[in-house]
Amino acid sequence: MQTESVYRRLRERIVTGGYAPGERLTELSVSAVLEVSRTPVREALRRLEGDGLVRSAGRGVIVAALSGEALAHAYAVRASLEALTAETAAARQRAGRIAPADLADLTRDNTLLAEVTQAGDYDQAMLLNRRFHRRVAELAANPIALEMLDRLWDQIVVSTRASLTPPQRPDAVVAEHRLLVCAIADGEAELAGRIAAGHARATALAAEAGVPDDSGANSGATVKKGP
Amino acid sequence: MQTESVYRRLRERIVTGGYAPGERLTELSVSAVLEVSRTPVREALRRLEGDGLVRSAGRGVIVAALSGEALAHAYAVRASLEALTAETAAARQRAGRIAPADLADLTRDNTLLAEVTQAGDYDQAMLLNRRFHRRVAELAANPIALEMLDRLWDQIVVSTRASLTPPQRPDAVVAEHRLLVCAIADGEAELAGRIAAGHARATALAAEAGVPDDSGANSGATVKKGP
DNA sequence: ACAGCATACATTGCATACAAAGCATCCCTC
DNA sequence: GAGGGATGCTTTGTATGCAATGTATGCTGT
Numbered sequence: 430m431q432t433e434s435v436y437r438r439l440r441e442r443i444v445t446g447g448y449a450p451g452e453r454l455t456e457l458s459v460s461a462v463l464e465v466s467r468t469p470v471r472e473a474l475r476r477l478e479g480d481g482l483v484r485s486a487g488r489g490v491i492v493a494a495l496s497g498e499a500l501a502h503a504y505a506v507r508a509s510l511e512a513l514t515a516e517t518a519a520a521r522q523r524a525g526r527i528a529p530a531d532l533a534d535l536t537r538d539n540t541l542l543a544e545v546t547q548a549g550d551y552d553q554a555m556l557l558n559r560r561f562h563r564r565v566a567e568l569a570a571n572p573i574a575l576e577m578l579d580r581l582w583d584q585i586v587v588s589t590r591a592s593l594t595p596p597q598r599p600d601a602v603v604a605e606h607r608l609l610v611c612a613i614a615d616g617e618a619e620l621a622g623r624i625a626a627g628h629a630r631a632t633a634l635a636a637e638a639g640v641p642d643d644s645g646a647n648s649g650a651t652v653k654k655g656p
Numbered sequence: 657m658q659t660e661s662v663y664r665r666l667r668e669r670i671v672t673g674g675y676a677p678g679e680r681l682t683e684l685s686v687s688a689v690l691e692v693s694r695t696p697v698r699e700a701l702r703r704l705e706g707d708g709l710v711r712s713a714g715r716g717v718i719v720a721a722l723s724g725e726a727l728a729h730a731y732a733v734r735a736s737l738e739a740l741t742a743e744t745a746a747a748r749q750r751a752g753r754i755a756p757a758d759l760a761d762l763t764r765d766n767t768l769l770a771e772v773t774q775a776g777d778y779d780q781a782m783l784l785n786r787r788f789h790r791r792v793a794e795l796a797a798n799p800i801a802l803e804m805l806d807r808l809w810d811q812i813v814v815s816t817r818a819s820l821t822p823p824q825r826p827d828a829v830v831a832e833h834r835l836l837v838c839a840i841a842d843g844e845a846e847l848a849g850r851i852a853a854g855h856a857r858a859t860a861l862a863a864e865a866g867v868p869d870d871s872g873a874n875s876g877a878t879v880k881k882g883p
Numbered sequence: 884a885c886a887g888c889a890t891a892c893a894t895t896g897c898a899t900a901c902a903a904a905g906c907a908t909c910c911c912t913c
Numbered sequence: 914g915a916g917g918g919a920t921g922c923t924t925t926g927t928a929t930g931c932a933a934t935g936t937a938t939g940c941t942g943t
Contacts (some may be wrong), residue, residue, distance in 0.1 A: 693928045
């Protein structure tokens with residue numbers, strides 16, 4: 430299925446920053462590069478549009494970037510949803526429905542995260558961080574919440590790299606993760622929810638501080654072409 | 657743009673129950689009925705798939721229905737997101753950023769809702785109820801949360817009709833709405849969030865009680881064709 | 884009569900052709 | 914020299930044709 434392949438390749442490249450926000454994608458150019466006809470490209474672009482990763486802008490689509498304001502909104506939603514999943518995960522743990530191995534995975538991911546941030550490998554840290562949070566969400570066993578968080582993370586994941594750059598923030602992230610794991614392991618639902626929400630909010634602040642300066646001014650309209 | 661038209665018409669019909677859950681839609685049949693070619697139909701179906709309103713099932717797509725379990729998950733997410741929007745709306749009210757007219761609209765919608773439920777017009781009540789909740793979400797001025805709630809409501813709206821059928825439930829709904837409006841009007845953020853979440857949870861229970869019985873067993877696989 | 888295989892049909896996936904629409908550019912006129 | 918209009922090109926929207934695939938049905942053999 431070529432549509433699927435095109436979709437995945439474009440999506441991968443967008444969420445990793447391979448396409449600059451505001452960059453224009455035309456059906457023809459994409460189909461030429463990926464060597465398929467326009468039909469599967471069209472469908473892939475439509476799906477990406479549904480995901481909020483590109484948006485139609487007159488002629489064709491441009492890759493979307495969340496403005497500073499929109500990013501804040503996204504983090505607010507993330508805080509809310511991750512509070513839910515953390516809470517649910519803790520409740521499930523209390524009910525004995527969480528396998529100990531899953532909890533161990535969480536701890537292991539966080540330890541790995543500590544190591545790579547120590548080494549200054551922020552790209553790897555970004556990935557591990559996302560994996561950690563996804564694992565927590567999985568423990569809630571709520572497919573709808575999980576899917577929404579997946580979509581949301583696709584949109585904010587670029588900014589999470591920036592959120593690691595302020596000094597001491599990586600250590601704080603690891604510490605907060607550890608707290609979260611403990612709360613879940615103890616089955617403290619409300620506490621876990623609060624920690625998750627607090628962590629997301631702290632990350633939002635760090636992301637805002639971490640990005641050099643263009644916070645919000647550039648909604649993707651100005652990036653056209655090099656001189 | 658025919659794609660848009662096809663998408664909207666199919667979506668409208670699905671969320672209002674015009675297509676039975678599990679019913680099969682083929683590109684050809686839809687394109688014949690709506691008198692367009694397969695191309696715009698394809699795109700519309702893909703968008704609906706992204707919305708979770710249909711899902712591909714081997715040959716073509718079938719209109720999706722949330723199982724009882726999935727519905728519970730959806731309501732959990734709804735509770736979380738509506739807590740967020742209610743909380744944010746109240747905070748904005750406290751900051752003086754809400755127009756009094758918007759608050760009045762809320763009250764008016766709720767009064768209307770009381771009237772039509774009194775009259776037993778559940779179809780109208782379903783619509784007004786959704787409008788009320790959407791208005792609250794709009795007051796939060798968070799486009800991302802708003803869009804997620806829109807998508808979520810498309811999936812659960814059918815069940816909200818059932819949630820009104822248990823005796824006394826309509827009165828409780830109106831009363832809970834009134835409480836919510838008061839909390840927002842008073843700028844009581846945390847209280848508003850709690851009321852919204854509690855209301856969503858109560859609605860979930862009522863929906864479960866309101867639907868005759870097939871709760872969960874039928875995930876849409878069995879409805880094929882009449883005898 | 885039942886099981887297995889082959890064939891025919893329904894349906895999707897992809898490509899290509901065609902039409903329409905928007906935008907930029909260039910020329911002509913004032 | 915500047916402004917307006919016409920023309921041409923780029924790009925999307927829609928239709929249709931063709932190939933591939935999976936399913937159902939019917940036939941044949943045991």
